[in-house]
Amino acid sequence: MQITEVNTLGALREVLESEESRQDDLFRERVMEPLRPVWENMLRFIPGQAGAGDPALTAARMMRLYLPEMGRERGLEALGRLERARVREENLGALRRAAGALRPDEHGARLSEVHLALTLADPEGLGEEGYTGAGNTPGWVMVSVWPKEHNLSRLPAVTAHEFNHNVRFGQPDWTFPIPLGAYLVAEGLAETFAAELFGPESLGLWTTTLGMEELGPLRPRFQAALHEQDFNVVRGYIFGDSVMRQSGQANGGGGPGLPPYAGYALGYHVVRDYLARTGRTAAQATYDPWRQIVNGSGWFTA
Known part of the structure; x- marks a missing residue:
């Protein structure tokens, strides 16, 4: 089973550091397009949403992701906190550890590749906890977080939880x-x-x-x-x-x-x-x- 990281945090940094007039287009291209298998599948099951307006931005709002309109400096500061906490490295390691524990290939699980995507969340979108995960799209583990003092150390457990769903749902x-x-x-x-x-x-x-x-x-x-x-x-x-x-x-x-x-x-x-x-x-x-x-x-x- 191959593990592939989808670096949406780095992509969002590029978006927020770009000219304001280009940010929405870059957000669609750099952040949402790589996540298309996840959000397209989500919109398909929500009546009236699949063809409504801009599907990528509609999905981003439904997923409670951080959008450029929420502010450059606030977003860059949050991304800096995630980078200093090495959340990408920690959660990639967590996914490898979870795969080693479950050994899906030995059990006939249909997972030739698993994508790991960490996303910056809307700071007001995920309640006091400030983080969530999704593993209901085959081959995808998503973790979304607005960094807070208490939640960064808990993200590897979310990654393991969602990977378990990937295996179980197969x-x-x-x-x-x-x-x-x-x-x-x-x-x-x-x-x-x-x-x-x-x-x-x-x-x-x-x-x-x-x-x-x-x-x-x-x-x-x-x-x-x-x-x-x-x-x-x-x-x-x-x-x-x-x-x-x-x-x-x-x-x-x-x-x-x-x-x-x-x-x-x-x-x-x-x-x-x-x-x-x-x-x-x-x-x-x-x-x-x-x-x-x-x-x-x-x-x-x-």
Whole structure:
């Protein structure tokens, strides 16, 4: 498997250092064009967006990327912080480490090449945490960040999480329509795999803020919906009510009262308990069927 870095951070520096009149065109050419496989795929699944206006800039705003209109000096200062923290080198190393742990070639995973792209985020676009990742496009791992004191050290775990998705989503177990149980396990596997490589302290608040006292009462609701396949309903369970509303979507059907990122936290505990009961690692379990993991976790047994 070949790993290819797509240097969008260096490209954005070129854009911001250019004449203002050229910046939008250069942004399309240097930043967004190399990312076309990611955002074209994204727009295809969003009604009314694929042919709306300038597709590259539309996608950039939806992805919460830093655009030239957000300011030259502010952007260059943030890029400088990322360069001094060696985020490109650190995350390229994290991806190589994750690939070495998962060994997808030995498991028949269809990943001949994986692209790693780190992007500068809209400083107001990703909440207090200031970072996110995406691994739902085959062969692509994306990490987006607005640098803050607390988040740079956590980016390698995000890279590992998203690469785990790349591998997991290529398994026969991941088919459309996606049942809630499969989605729950995929997020739990990605987080336990990241913790396996970089320690549980590297995980985001979406996984760690809910404890057993909050998750225990949610167990029957998730158990009853494990085979639910309506994607909006499934996402409601994974992301929770307030996150769905913030993203401009109505409640996904999980019902009122689901806390933010409930599915991430619950999936993490389901997978952790499966690993504890079976003695398997997260890397090994990445190739286990989701029903086996759910049933073996002990979370949903009568």
